[in-house]
Amino acid sequence: TAAAEYARRAALSKKIFMDNGFHIVYDNDVTERVGDGFFFTIGYGTMSGGDLLKELLYYGVSSISLSTTGSEQQGVRACTSRMREELYPVMEERMRAFKEDHPL
Numbered sequence: 001t002a003a004a005e006y007a008r009r010a011a012l013s014k015k016i017f018m019d020n021g022f023h024i025v026y027d028n029d030v031t032e033r034v035g036d037g038f039f040f041t042i043g044y045g046t047m048s049g050g051d052l053l054k055e056l057l058y059y060g061v062s063s064i065s066l067s068t069t070g071s072e073q074q075g076v077r078a079c080t081s082r083m084r085e086e087l088y089p090v091m092e093e094r095m096r097a098f099k100e101d102h103p104l
Contacts, residue, residue: 009080010040012088017042017078020095021104025066025075041066043075045104052076055102059094 014024025041042063044052049065053076056063063076083091 006080009083013078013080013083013091014040014042016088016092016095019092020099021045021102022095025071025073039077039079041073041075041077043073044102047074047102049074049076055098059098061091061094 018024022042022044025043042052043049047055049067049071052074053063053065056076061078063078066073066075066077069077
């Protein structure tokens with residue numbers, strides 16, 4: 001199903017981000033764990049959502065700032081819909097570079 005494929009993509013993408021110093025902004029919805037799906041939310045250190053969005057663009061990652069969704073949390077919303085298998089190694093390499101260029 002499409003939902004299962006999005007969950008798989010989100011899990012792979014989240015691992016790459018988490019392995020490189022990012023954190024999940026919204027991992028719970030009230031008391032329930034948020035499942036992996038079409039999009040997920042990430043933050044990086046104390047970087048504002050707008051700054052993170054701008055910096056990620058330099059590494060070929062597009063997202064939207066959480067502030068545009070009405071959130072007061074700092075971070076971005078990343079979508080899994082356009083990911084293809086051959087892009088995961090590229091994203092991993094770029095996020096390693098991001099971490100090196102933005103030490104926490």
